[in-house]
Amino acid sequence: KVIKCRAAIAWEPNAPLVIEEIEVAPPQEGEIRIKVTPGSVCAVFGMGAVGLAAVMGCKNAGASRIFAVDINEKKFEKAKVFGATDFLNPKAYNKPIAEVLAEMTNGGVDFSLECVGNTEVSRSALESCVKGWGVSVLVGYTDTEFSAQPIQLMFGKTWKGTLFGGYKVKEIPKLVQDYMTGKIKLDEFITHKMNLEEVNDAINIMKTGEWYISYLFLYSS
Structure with missing residues (x-):
């Protein structure tokens, strides 16, 4: 159930605070926090608003290399602003994007985040992970059923889902502070x-x- 409350809001940076009613979604059961480790290699599929936020999260977590994957190359300029280091258009290759990433990363990425909500992309994201410890995260929503080859999980890869990145309401003040100090980009959205x-x-x-x-x-x- 959505929570309604009154809060102090600044509609623009450095603008005066105004009191308005807002709606907040409560924390969901089973939320999963994804721990991107410093120095890791990540691939984010889909450069919409959610994907850009995922790129920013990977950068703030200390990822050394962040692949932005999208069929619309116009989005790569914005992805670079949020921290992407490499840019791939799957349509530019005559092989699966998972193979391209494996060749560019010596086996696959440590973390992949699917931010499209497309079953084919979800499979590609999982296949892009390195064997042994790679983690693929479903971020984009879809109500379509999908499957993957069991061997992908038998290789030691992990397939997870997340709601809101696993953040809890009590952590919102820190997010606000990170925005105020420039660690989190919001205006760029x-x-x-x-x-x-x-x-x-x-x-x-x-x-x-x-x-x-x-x-x-x-x-x-």
Whole structure:
């Protein structure tokens, strides 16, 4: 059940705080925190808003190499801003992207994060992990059933899912502090500022897929 409460909000950096009602999703049972280790190699599939946040999380965790994987190369510029070091378009290769990553990383990545919500991409993300200790995380949502070859898990790989990255409500103050100190990027997610009267235009922009991300800043005029 969504929690409604009143909170002090700053709609823009350094703007005065205003008291408004907000809705907060409570923590979910079985949440899993993904521990990306310093010096690890990561691959993030999908450079939408969720994927960019995953890239930023990998960077802040100390990953030494972060692959941004997307079929839309226009998104790579924004991915670089959030910390991606390498950029791969699966359509640019005549072999599975898992094989490409294996060749570029001497066997596969330590962590892969699927941020699309596509079953084929989910399998590719799992197959991209290194044998023995690779961890693949399902971040993007889909209600479509999917499967993988059992040998992938028998190789010692781990397949996990996550809700909100495993963060709890009590950790929000630290996230706010990290934003205020510049450790977490939020302003970079905003592509447009539009008032409520332009909501239809905002929805159309989200549908085009021509923008780096589909985050829109809506405010009442």
